[in-house]
Amino acid sequence: xxxxxxxxxxxxxxxxxxxxxxxxxxxxxxxxxxxxxxxxxxxxxxxxxxxxxxxxxxxxxxxxxxxxxxxxxxxxxxxxxxxxxxxxxxxxxxxxxxxxxxxxxxxxxxxxxxxxxxxxxxxxxxxxxxxxxxxxxxxxxxxxxxxxxxxxxxxxxxxxxxxxxxxxxxxxxxxxxxxxxxxxxxxxxxxxxxxxxxxxxxxxxxxxxxxxxxxxxxxxxxxxxxxxxxxxxxxxxxxxxxxxxxxxxxxxxxxxxxxxxxxxxxxxxxxxxxxxxxxxxxxxxx
Amino acid sequence: xxxxxxxxxxxxxxxxxxxxxxxxxxxxxxxxxxxxxxxxxxxxxxxxxxxxxxxxxxxxxxxxxxxxxxxxxxxxxxxxxxxxxxxxxxxxxxxxxxxxxxxxxxxxxxxxxxxxxxxxxxxxxxxxxxxxxxxxxxxxxxxxxxxxxxxxxxxxxxxxxxxxxxxxxxxxxxxxxxxxxxxxxxxxxxxxxxxxxxxxxxxxxxxxxxxxxxxxxxxxxxxxxxxxxxxxxxxxxxxxxxxxxxxxxxxxxxxxxxxxxxxxxxxxxxxxxxxxxxxxxxxxxxxxxxxxxxxxxxxxxxxxxxxxxxxxxxxxxxxxxxxxxxxxxxxxxxxxxxxxxxxxxxxxxxxxxxxxxxxxxxxxxxxxxxxxxxxxxxxxxxxxxxxxxxxxxxxxxxxxxxx
Numbered sequence: 001x002x003x004x005x006x007x008x009x010x011x012x013x014x015x016x017x018x019x020x021x022x023x024x025x026x027x028x029x030x031x032x033x034x035x036x037x038x039x040x041x042x043x044x045x046x047x048x049x050x051x052x053x054x055x056x057x058x059x060x061x062x063x064x065x066x067x068x069x070x071x072x073x074x075x076x077x078x079x080x081x082x083x084x085x086x087x088x089x090x091x092x093x094x095x096x097x098x099x100x101x102x103x104x105x106x107x108x109x110x111x112x113x114x115x116x117x118x119x120x121x122x123x124x125x126x127x128x129x130x131x132x133x134x135x136x137x138x139x140x141x142x143x144x145x146x147x148x149x150x151x152x153x154x155x156x157x158x159x160x161x162x163x164x165x166x167x168x169x170x171x172x173x174x175x176x177x178x179x180x181x182x183x184x185x186x187x188x189x190x191x192x193x194x195x196x197x198x199x200x201x202x203x204x205x206x207x208x209x210x211x212x213x214x215x216x217x218x219x220x221x222x223x224x225x226x227x228x229x230x231x232x233x234x235x236x237x238x239x240x241x242x243x244x245x246x247x248x249x250x251x252x253x254x255x256x257x258x259x260x261x262x263x264x265x266x267x268x269x270x271x272x273x274x275x276x277x278x279x280x281x282x283x284x285x286x
Numbered sequence: 287x288x289x290x291x292x293x294x295x296x297x298x299x300x301x302x303x304x305x306x307x308x309x310x311x312x313x314x315x316x317x318x319x320x321x322x323x324x325x326x327x328x329x330x331x332x333x334x335x336x337x338x339x340x341x342x343x344x345x346x347x348x349x350x351x352x353x354x355x356x357x358x359x360x361x362x363x364x365x366x367x368x369x370x371x372x373x374x375x376x377x378x379x380x381x382x383x384x385x386x387x388x389x390x391x392x393x394x395x396x397x398x399x400x401x402x403x404x405x406x407x408x409x410x411x412x413x414x415x416x417x418x419x420x421x422x423x424x425x426x427x428x429x430x431x432x433x434x435x436x437x438x439x440x441x442x443x444x445x446x447x448x449x450x451x452x453x454x455x456x457x458x459x460x461x462x463x464x465x466x467x468x469x470x471x472x473x474x475x476x477x478x479x480x481x482x483x484x485x486x487x488x489x490x491x492x493x494x495x496x497x498x499x500x501x502x503x504x505x506x507x508x509x510x511x512x513x514x515x516x517x518x519x520x521x522x523x524x525x526x527x528x529x530x531x532x533x534x535x536x537x538x539x540x541x542x543x544x545x546x547x548x549x550x551x552x553x554x555x556x557x558x559x560x561x562x563x564x565x566x567x568x569x570x571x572x573x574x575x576x577x578x579x580x581x582x583x584x585x586x587x588x589x590x591x592x593x594x595x596x597x598x599x600x601x602x603x604x605x606x607x608x609x610x611x612x613x614x615x616x617x618x619x620x621x622x623x624x625x626x627x628x629x630x631x632x633x634x635x636x637x638x639x640x641x642x643x644x645x646x647x648x649x650x651x652x653x654x655x656x657x658x659x660x661x662x663x664x665x666x667x668x669x670x671x672x673x674x675x676x677x678x679x680x681x682x683x684x685x686x687x688x689x
Contacts, residue, residue, distance in 0.1 A: 003447045006438035011379055012402045057384060057398065058594040058601045083619035098398050100382060247616050249589050252437035256587030257615055259637065262644030267435065283560050285629035
């Protein structure tokens with residue numbers, strides 16, 4: 001059998017320098033990472049929805065989506081919630097430190113599908129991170145789309161990520177931003193906004209369900225509820241894209257961890273048509 | 287009357303000469319009897335083969351026992367497959383080193399270098415002798431998994447590239463074998479076989495009055511090797527091929543009568559039975575020990591270990607074989623997706639027989655029977671799949687999945 005010469009590139013990280021560290025919440029930080037040399041996988045710029053395998057020195061690798069695409073000097077942003085040793089080490093990285101990164105891997109959001117249509121972005125918690133690139137891309141080419149709704153849910157006001165960006169989008173006037181929290185958390189918190197699950201925001205959102213494309217990311221239970229609620233509004237499930245999370249080690253379809261039934265999430269996803277993935281998520285422990 | 291395939295017949299001494307020639311240029315691996323199991327080890331010639339041995343296998347049971355003849359290849363497969371030769375259980379991937387560079391550099395955070403492992407390191411020309419049809423089919427499956435995607439695995443590719451394969455027909459199958467159901471044996475190669483064409487395709491004939499090996503070349507390298515032993519060979523005749531075909535047909539009949547998996551439309555039937563009560567039943571027996579995934583010739587799951595030296599200057603990534611029977615396999619922050627044994631067994635079985643088709647366009651099962659033999663509690667893949675998926679219902683699943 002003739003076997004081509006594969007490259008080690010997908011297995012070998014590129015060292016990126018932390019240029020900025022922005023605290024989002026008590027356990028979540030956004031890192032701005034810039035290349036220090038030529039990239040192993042060439043100059044493939046990440047697309048909204050793709051992810052990289054990131055590692056702080058000495059810690060394990062974890063899949064983290066890009067929360068902002070290549071800006072000045074090829075810098076990207078990743079938003080990391082500290083939930084274990086690997087993510088804690090990343091969230092603790094400071095400007096000047098190096099982070100090992102492999103990627104970009106996976107599919108991105110299909111923004112072309114929303115051309116000429118209303119855009120509905122629904123995010124739960126840190127699920128806003130992979131969707132931030134969608135909002136940025138849509139707003140950078142605003143005339144290409146109809147109405148734009150960004151609906152965000154967080155556990156408490158203190159768990160809200162990208163507060164500055166949300167304010168900035170809101171201030172533009174050509175995008176509707178609505179935020180809800182599950183509960184106040186700190187009873188002294190002065191929260192002027194909605195309280196309840198994110199699906200409750202759909203009732204107040206103004207879009208044409210027959211001509212809307214929805215982008216959804218959050219906990220699985222939130223995504224299932226959101227796709228159902230969008231359906232109640234009249235949005236066809238074929239017009240809904242979701243980003244799902246599974247355990248990942250390699251990012252290139254070889255380690256077997258990210259299986260969701262027939263789907264290798266790192267390869268076919270993480271962004272998938274809701275119609276494809278919802279039936280899979282309905283099976284318990286699939 | 288000769289055949290025009292270039293096939294020749296050698297006796298045991300001729301086969302020994304052939305192995306010796308092979309061993310001049312390659313590390314030769316073949317079946318060896320060690321620790322009571324016919325496994326895989328280095329061989330220099332026929333003397334190292336487990337001549338006169340066979341295996342008795344049943345769910346949860348394996349015994350190497352004597353035969354009443356001196357057949358060189360008179361057994362099925364042991365617990366080791368060729369998988370670890372191309373996809374080692376432990377494989378260094380890379381190191382990241384850092385050094386302190388001076389003022390303001392916290393622990394050398396700004397001075398690091400990545401040193402990837404060379405995929406060619408430690409890889410030498412190798413020959414595999416005695417590869418069965420099921421295992422050759424498994425190699426084709428692994429090729430699809432590890433070489434077929436957008437990012438082929440360089441380490442697998444280097445180990446796989448230049449292996450000289452001597453495939454041998456299987457005429458002493460075990461009771462756990464079901465290769466005819468999966469279309470992978472007992473012939474080791476030939477028309478319709480899903481595996482890559484071996485360099486040599488061997489059929490052993492061992493009767494009271496005859497002990498010979500029919501050797502058919504599949505590649506130029508195979509033809510060259512046969513040419514080098516021409517002095518000790520005679521051309522194969524149509525009668526030799528007929529004898530071989532009859533032995534294969536007889537072995538296939540025996541296997542299929544004893545153990546048959548209704549593979550037609552199996553993927554669709556399993557997909558429709560994800561909540562079958564039998565999953566709970568098998569979960570009560572399953573120890574979640576991962577033996578089946580360790581002996582399976584197509585299982586490929588791996589994880590990466592990251593270790594750092596005490597000085598904190600050097601960190602190493604090592605790829606290590608993993609199993610879907612571990613809790614870590616599906617771990618996300620907060621818990622594992624496959625928390626119950628039921629869901630882990632279902633993941634294993636449906637992946638092999640159902641979702642592998644979606645992911646890689648082939649079945650993940652080759653019918654070698656290892657998972658059943660080496661299961662400490664004797665869980666029988668064919669029995670479970672049949673109980674859960676049921677028999678093919680005519681026209682019930684017209685799309686039917688793979689056939």
